[in-house]
Amino acid sequence: MTYVIHGATGAQGAPVVAALAAAGKSVVALTRNAAADVPGARVVAADHSCTDDLTRAYRDAEGVFVHLPVTSEDDRRGYARNIVDAVRAARPARVVFSTSGTVVGAPGDDGSAVATLVAGLADSGVSHAVIEPRLYFENLLLPFVAGAVREQGVLRYPLPADFRVSWSSHLDIADVAAALFALPGVDGVVSVGQYPAINGQELAEAFSAGLGQDVRYEAITPDAFRTAATPVIGAGAAAEVAAGYTAMRALPDRSIEPERSAQKLLGITPRTASQWLTDIGLS
Numbered sequence: 001m002t003y004v005i006h007g008a009t010g011a012q013g014a015p016v017v018a019a020l021a022a023a024g025k026s027v028v029a030l031t032r033n034a035a036a037d038v039p040g041a042r043v044v045a046a047d048h049s050c051t052d053d054l055t056r057a058y059r060d061a062e063g064v065f066v067h068l069p070v071t072s073e074d075d076r077r078g079y080a081r082n083i084v085d086a087v088r089a090a091r092p093a094r095v096v097f098s099t100s101g102t103v104v105g106a107p108g109d110d111g112s113a114v115a116t117l118v119a120g121l122a123d124s125g126v127s128h129a130v131i132e133p134r135l136y137f138e139n140l141l142l143p144f145v146a147g148a149v150r151e152q153g154v155l156r157y158p159l160p161a162d163f164r165v166s167w168s169s170h171l172d173i174a175d176v177a178a179a180l181f182a183l184p185g186v187d188g189v190v191s192v193g194q195y196p197a198i199n200g201q202e203l204a205e206a207f208s209a210g211l212g213q214d215v216r217y218e219a220i221t222p223d224a225f226r227t228a229a230t231p232v233i234g235a236g237a238a239a240e241v242a243a244g245y246t247a248m249r250a251l252p253d254r255s256i257e258p259e260r261s262a263q264k265l266l267g268i269t270p271r272t273a274s275q276w277l278t279d280i281g282l283s
Helices: 013-022 051-058 073-090 113-124 137-141 143-152 170-182 200-211 222-233 235-248 273-279
Strands: 002-005 026-031 042-045 063-066 095-098 128-133 154-157 188-192 216-219
Touching: 002 013, 013 026, 013 170, 051 073, 073 113, 095 113, 095 170, 113 128, 128 170, 137 143, 143 154, 143 222, 154 200, 170 188, 200 216, 200 273, 222 235
Parallel strands: 002 026, 002 063, 026 042, 063 095, 095 128, 128 188, 154 216
Antiparallel strands: none
């Protein structure tokens, strides 16, 4: 029984590979670099743009973990269609898709890459589940964010101080993905994140406790975040991220719904900020 993991060398895929390998599963790491070294996995070169590559990789798989890369939305829609076509052709036993922060069915999401993939999986007849996180703790490791925490004791982020978020970690996504592969009876959307959601000041307090130093929260504008992020992730990606935070600030919060949570459906409670800091070795 083999599990195929998209983005196996990246921030989201690598923890899924590690979780499944630690459980003794046979893992195939999908990557565009056939020479990549992925501990615990057999590397297979495949590209989202090639349906034939994906079909070969998915065939006879016990499970496939999918998330879409960060690129233009037009490209992502094309990748989503290719993944669905490959799933229909190869018929893997189970597909688990992470939306990487997109909320399924949110206003204005019609026609997006995530909506395309969710609808395609629903129509495929293949057993599947959709992991729906909100925001990742790993965003706080961006050098201009983490550097200000360490050097100035200030957690700067482009959300108001009273805005509540159900934070989660890529490690939580891996835990949930592994559980969903083992529980084919759980389908549909599984929301992942802290509940109740926490605000910026509570996040800073968790960092204070985890790091053993005083940390305060400071809200910045999405445009300021874009400026800081551009040297790190590029102008295009930084602009898209800033636009996402601008849209997010118009919402009442970024909280999960407890009825569809991993806590209720799977008995898995996501890490707190302090627990996450410990798990990644920063506390």
